[in-house]
Each structure stands twice: as structure tokens, then as C-alpha cells.
Amino acid sequence: MSKKSASIPVHTMPNEFGLGIAIARASVEDLEDIDEINQVHRDAYHVFFLQEKGTSHIVVDFQDYNLTPQSIGYIHPLQVHRVAALVDVKFVALMVNTENLNPEYLALLQSIAPVKPLSLSGEAFALLMEAASLCLKLYERKDEKLYQPLLKDSCNALVGLIAAQFIARPQTAETLPRFEAVTKAFKTEVERSFISQKRPAYYAQSLNISVPYLNECVKNATGHPVTYHIAQRVALEAKRLLVHSGKSVKEIAADLGYDDYPYFSRLFAKTTGITALEFRSKNRD
Template sequence: MSKKTKSIPVNSFAEFSFYISRTSFQSSGDFKEFEQPHRDDLHLFLLQEKGTTSIEIDFQKYKMEPLSVIYIHPTQVHRLIGFENATISSWAINNENLKPEYLKLLEDITPVKNLSLDEKTFSIIVDTVSLCIEFSERKQEKLYNSLLKDSGNTLVALVVSQYLAQSKPTDNFSRFEFITKSFKSILENNFVTIKSPMNYAKKLNISTPYLNECVKNTTGHSVSYHIQQRIVLEAKRLLYHSDKSVKEIATDLGYEDYPYFSRLFSKVTGITALAFRNKNHD
């Protein structure tokens, strides 16, 4: 078992507003710094150019094949598991340098799975990555920071466009779907402080029964189900990746009633919080 910490490790890119690289992995020792579970403090994109890469994101494993890309949100905990003759391009950009409309789109599509690209699109993104890498090396440019910011946003736009192309256009959303999307967005930003379906309904200026009807019709599950799932996901992250006690985690997630939190975790997962921790660290 790897050594745990009081909080989930965060890889900081504080010195970068936009970071980009292309790396080939020849042995497992090449990625030691990334094989431990962590978060990044930027929005991260991985483009699989050659070979294969196995990655775990929030307890889900993905195998990335050539001509695929994946986006990882700053809240998501991830680690590299392994690879075979892999060449990966990666880039990361912070909130301040992302165009506001791109930031909103990224929030809306999270979480995502790895996305297969057609050859033409893949070629365009690879060429753009190469150009951006060249830009990143031209530190003598008077508008260097602007150049990095604009090139980073171009790459983000290219990838987000591909995700959007494979999802239903918001213009075609039904009233139920639109409300469900709005609810999920509010939930992501408030799950620690707001636990009641009624309070989410108030934020949306609709009744609680109508919110439940919209969400259940769209997803098959109730508002309470989604609230509980989001809380438990964060609890799992902290149980697995930190050495905080269950009581500390309950407090972090907005529960002063520790026994209630314990019962909720057991109800949603089928096992106790301590059993989950021990099972995943055997």
C-alpha cells in the first residue's frame, strides 16, 4: 500500500498558465510520479498518439488506444496504471486562462470517458499540439503569455467540440433535460452544503415534486439518489486516497451527525466506510 496523506495529493502547475508536452514511455519507471493517485490543479487533456495507456479515474479504469483523447477535471482523482510503447501528448490549462465559455462547457461535460477520434480530426489535433509545443519554446516572443493562452484555448476548443459532437445538442433538450442539466451543475458546486432536494428546487425556482419528476424522467433516478451518489463519490476519494478518519471525512462533507453519514455510506455502497477503505487497500 502506498503511503497516504491527510488530504488527496494535488500536482501543482502553479508556475504554468498553460503546460504542454509530448512524451514516450519506454519503461514503467518513466512515470513513477504519475502512478500515485492525485489531482491536478489544472484542466488536463491526454492524447494517445501511439501504443496504449491504462489510466484510472475515480475508480473507473480506461484503456486508451491510438487516436483517442480524454479530459480530466481538476476535481477528479486519477493515476496511470500502465502502458505499452506509448506516446502521449498532454496539455493543461488553469481556470484563469480558459475562455469562460469553454470553462462552462467543460463543467457541463464532466465526467467524460476517453473519446475515439477519426483520422482527420486526430491529425489536426496532433498538428496543433506540435505547433503549440513550438510556441511554448519561443519564450523570446513579446506576447509569449498571450500566445500560450490562445494556443491552449484552441486545443481545448478542438477537443470539447468532439465531445459535444457525440452528445445531444442543448438546443434539442426537453424542459426535463434542461432542468436536470441545471440541477447537476448546481449539485456539483453545492453538494457539501446543500443536501435537501427542496433546496435545490428552490435554487431552480421550481417545486420539489417537479424537480424530482424532471430528474427521474431524464436519468431514471431521483434527486436524492444523485445527491447521495455525489457525496459518496467524494467520500470514496477521501477514504482511498487519504488517511482522514471517517469522522473527519463526514465533517468535511458537511455532516455533523457522524452516525448518520456512516449509515448513508453503507446504504449507498452496501458496505461500511471502514470496510471500503480496508478492501481497497488489501
């Protein structure tokens, strides 16, 4: 068994990308850091993929995904992932730190994350590639007088087009718009606060609604109550640390806001159907 680091590695934007934006068209032969991205890590920035050719096999939070030609992918900064295989690939990758994202687009991305890779029609993918081509051209024009704002605006246009494709997915007739809006806001707040806040009352108060109404919205939109989603988010973070770090279960419990280690162990087993140590044993390399 390979030795695990104390925590999950976080990749930061290289110093040469001082603007907090990088975009490139690449094939597997162009990747100098292939060994690094093959290892489990998080990125401290948002990553968008436009797959032109071949197949990229990625593992994101214990789920396997394939990006095939004319498909797009998005990995947000919290997600634990690695590139498992690249087969005859050609793609465009856009990396943007949070500070450079249009606030409206950032809120949208936070509300839809995580998302599965999405296959597009030829027309939709061609539009994205046109926007990506402009970004690529501007990225190289470093002597342009308005280089930074032009690059930022063009890349945000591409991000907006990508986000629009994800939110254009069909919605079920049973999902009422108000219920879905409240549920998205709830999930966004859970993402920010799940370590310190476990009680439904906190999330209801942050959204200025009652606990019963919050439960009604979330259950109608997802089929599960508020407590289920909080427990699932805690369990996901625990799984990440169990498999990809060398921390003990007691240390992980403390990291996730639980002083009562036995309670955390019971909650994990109830949520996942398996004990923390069993999960670690089954999923470690």
C-alpha cells in the same frame, strides 16, 4: 499496508509554468515524474490527453480506462487518479489552470465531466493534432511579443475542439433537450455545493425552478431522482477519502458536512451497499 497521507495529494503546476499553461509531446522515456503520477493524486488544473501511439492505462475514481491510438481523455481538477501503465506511448498532454480557460469552454467542461476517454475517427483526430501542433510551436516561442495571449488563445482553441468531440456523442431520443439542460445545470451546481448543500430545494432555488420540476427533469434525463445524484456525489468523495487518505470515518463525515456521524454511516451503506469500513478494507492496498 502502506501508510496513507492525511489527505489526497494535490499536484500544482510547477513554478516554471508561470502562465498556468503547459503543453508537451512526450513518450514514456521523457517522463521524469513517472513515479509521482503513478501515485494517487488530484491535479489543481485541467489535463487533456491526445493519444498518438501505444496504450495508456489510467485509473480515475475507481474506474479503469485505456487510451488507445487516436483517442482523447480529459481529467478535471476534482478527480482522483493515477497512471497505472504506459505501453509504447506517444501523446500530447495539455495542462491548463481554470483562470486560463475560456468561460464558455469551462462551463461546458463542468457540465460534461466526468467523461470517459473517447476514440476518434482519423479525420477528427488529425484536426486536433493540427491544433496541438500550433500550441506546441507557440509554447516554445517565449520571445514572441504577444506570447501569453497567443498561447492562451491557441490552447483554448484546442480545448474547444476537444470539448466539441465529447458533446458530439449521440443522445438518446428519449432525452428531451430541456430536461437535459436542467440536469446539466443541476449537476454543475451539485459539484460546487454538495458538501454544504444536501437538500433538493437548494438546487431548485439556484436554478429558479420548483422542486417537482427539477425532479421531473433529472429523472427523465437520468432515470434517477435529485436525491440519488446528491447522495452519489457525496459517496464518491467519501470513497476517495476512505481509500486514499488516513482519515477516520468520523473525520470524513465531518469533512463532507455531516455532524451526525451515525447518519452519514447509514447513508453511505444505503447508497453503496457496503459500510464505509468494509469499503476501505476491500479497496486499500
